[in-house]
Amino acid sequence: MAEGEKALLEVRDLRTHFDTDAGTARAVDGISFAIAPGECVALVGESGCGKSVSSMSVMRLLPSPPARVASGQILFEGRDLLGLSNAEMCAVRGKDIAMIFQEPQSALNPVFTIGDQVAEAYQIHHAGSRPREAWEKAVAALRSVGIPDPESRAKDYPHQLSGGMKQRVCIAMALICSPKLIIADEPTTALDVTIQAQILDLLRTLRKEHNLSLLLITHDLGVVAEMADRVCVMYAGKIVETAPTRELFAKPLHPYTQGLMRARPEPGSSRHGRKRLAVIPGLVPAATQFKDDCRFRTRCPLADEKCGSEPALQAYDGEHCAACWHTSAAGVQAWDARDAKGGPA
């Protein structure tokens, strides 16, 4: 995001903790990012690093207890969402910020027709609108997300639609009140590859048409490269690197990002037979076990005594920031050396 541009959503030092029997799980532990109007920001990271918790915190959809926002601000158009009452928050959800979920199979209620459900999303924020009007809006929304013959398909039940179609319905539901920001939590993970491409395509077109901002959550770097303007890489509840997409792919600075890039199957690499997929050894530590050191330390090839204290996110190259004591070109070499020795343990 360029300097001085007004952010649509700005998250400042957000900490979301869970009070569990095993102790406090610091699932999200001080993340900051901003999304400008019309911008697409991707949040990537391994499973369990806190991507969903971050997005649910923004929507305030986490059940509390056990969830608790320990600190931070979530500014939407300058207004702190954390300070809103429940009723005010209901007015924001769907109208200003909408959400698309991972599993279209289960994100629709099996006992109502899809037209009903989309129309209902409209009626929630247009109190006093007539059912007929809401239904027409729903049909129009279904058409705009590429459902063929929407007049009659609107009367179908979710189980009569394919997964891709259901995801389109979910997108129609998210779009019907023309929100300014859409949070898509792994919108294509549950779909097969060709459908994935179609849905991404649809999201891109809609984004252009409506000048939507998009917070895209994924662990697929291919999707990131295709969709995002900017990327935030998360690890264990922290953002460890953030950069414009092109720059991140050109020179990943954090060892974790570098690891992710290597863990990605590259076309052609297997043809030479010798190169195996590089895996980051070890697992993400449990959220209750986080200490105040660099959390990637246990798995990092570069780890040394410096990593006993926590590195802060530092700007290296304009908007390109990383949180690592070792940030330099040396990281790439270390990974190569490890691979040459015969791969991960």
Add this chain to the structure above:
Amino acid sequence: MSAPAAPPAPAAAPGVSKGYWQLTWIQFRKRKDAYAGLFLLLLLFSMALTAPLLANNLPWYASGPEGVSFPLVRDFFFPLDHLDRFYNLLFVTLVLLGGAAGLGTAVRAKPPLGAAWLLAGLFAAVLVDQLAEMLIFLAYMVRLSPGAFPGLLGWITGLVQGGQGPEPAGIWAVRLAELGAIGFALRKIFQLYRQAQALGTRTLWVFAGVTLFLLLFFVSRTVGGRNVMPDRYRELKASGQGTVLMPLIPYGAKEPDSARTDHPPTAGHPLGCDNNGFDVLTRIIHGSRISLAVGFLAVGLALCIGILVGSMSGYFGGWFDLLSGRLIEVFVCFPSFFLILTIIAVAPRRSIFWVMFAIGLTGWTGIARLIRGEVLKVRQLDYIQAAKAIGMKNSRIIVRHILPNALAPVLVAATFGVAGAILSETGLGFLGLGVEPPTPSWGELLNQARQDPVRLWWLMLYPGLMIFMSVTLMNLVGEGLRDAMDPRLRK
């Protein structure tokens, strides 16, 4: 009469969407025993609905020196007994709703039908009148215990019912409301008419039925005859001065024949007479009203409480869940039959409504637990999150998204509950704690047989059979419903 027959459910054409309930229904029909059970149960229910038309000591039609009258019809629309009133109103409402559905298609016919217009207009008037009657009845029910509802509610009910004095202003309010509603209904019908569509084939039948019904209604209002004294008609018949047309079973449910106490079955009384000289067949037919009403209303009450408490404790959790959980445990620890006995013992007066209340009050705990479990299960499904994410409020999420998905097992439990409630009521009747004496009930007949079950075998056998049958049928239907709703058993 046109009580709800087994609904015709044409198999949906391929490509046409099938809803959850439609699928359940298709599945339900596959179980022949449950399907037959439902049919018989509907028959039993129609018998209860039409009881005063089947067995009555008032004639359908009487003509003599005093003129022509239709006492049975008159009495059907304006009975004195509360429960009778409830059932008759229910019957009339069902007929009206069916007629309204039929007329809807008729009025939209093309080319337009003048008759449909006329009928629809009259029909709307009757419908509104009926609704007003229902309201007045409800107000009357509220006033059953005078002084229980002071203040505004009492004032309103007083207004609607009218006091001892001259006709109160409230009646005029009702009439005005009726006029407005008629206007509204006419406008609606007019709109339907404007969107004239294809005429259905069943329209003629609907016309015939509605016309007949309207005829009966207006006859009852005009020449129904104010006199509902059965003796007069008997005299009339005996004197040979007029014509008297009696219903199929010409005995009143509350009119004893002292000459025939404890009389075994004869041609005139096929099921015999009881200790008080009542005809047993008549008592059984009218008693089905009590049994079914207790079954359904008590379970209805239990459902209301159970769904409210269960869904709130499941959805919100926290202290409400804790509190209601303890409350349920307290209720479960009580032997429910003794709790019912206690409630009836402390009730200010003996009335069938107290029996329903007591049974319903003890029956909600199981339903609340069931609902709570279901809600806990449904609550964490993605579409609930999705509903929250589009800004839906909690109350709406519960009503729209959680309950429809959590209701299936509860419905099954409710079906079994109805059977249980019927048994409870007969148990109370058997102990002599059920309905007030002249009111017929199956349990009360059994109670009479207790003196000498061998000699008075007909007082034990026939009501016993009825109880056995209705409970078995309810259980059959419940089982069928349970299997039909279980998606794992589908296809």
